[in-house]
Amino acid sequence: MDFEELGKEIKELKLKDDAMSTAQFSREDQLSENDVGLQITCFSEVLNDVTFHFQIIRFPKQIYVWVGYNSAKFGYMYAAAPTRPNNVVSVTSILGGASDNTGSGIARRLVLKTGLNIVMACSIPKNNPILEADAEKLLIKKLISLGYTKSRIEGTSL
Structure with missing residues (x-):
């Protein structure tokens, strides 16, 4: 694996992580009063x-x-x-x-x-x-x- 491929995989992993945290925030926003x-x-x-x-x-x-x-x-x-x-x-x-x-x-x-x-x-x-x-x-x-x-x-x- 060369340096460019490693950078590309890290960037994809970061994008997946950001997407997961965004989904978590939207789920927290929809919590009911209880x-x-x-x-x-x-x-x-x-x-x-x-x-x-x-x-x-x-x-x-x-x-x-x-x-x-x-x-x-x-x-x-x-x-x-x-x-x-x-x-x-x-x-x-x-x-x-x-x-x-x-x-x-x-x-x-x-x-x-x-x-x-x-x-x-x-x-x-x-x-x-x-x-x-x-x-x-x-x-x-x-x-x-x-x-x-x-x-x-x-x-x-x-």
Whole structure:
């Protein structure tokens, strides 16, 4: 085999490799919503002299959300999911006391808004519904911008 033939075969191999990678990209572009891999979003917002910290991790069929208030404290954790037959949302406390349910209402409404299972950690102080409402508004706004919510045609909207 001479140098020209070797160069020609390498060029053909490279063209085949490029064609395979192009086919792979087009296949990835056609993935459905349920086939989306892990997506992590972290952001902070200051509202009324209060700093809220958020972390959203999108799994294929559920979303993990952490909401922090002026610190990186973990807080209580809740799990919420739609239940059959009436699509009622069930919420349970995973970590933390049952007396402090700050965040459980947000988790329930997020299930209604997204249609997905929600695991939520929340460190907003209890007995402060204004802070909870502000955090929920910021979170919903971000989920809408990320495209994680159901359309109005598909289901109810908050």
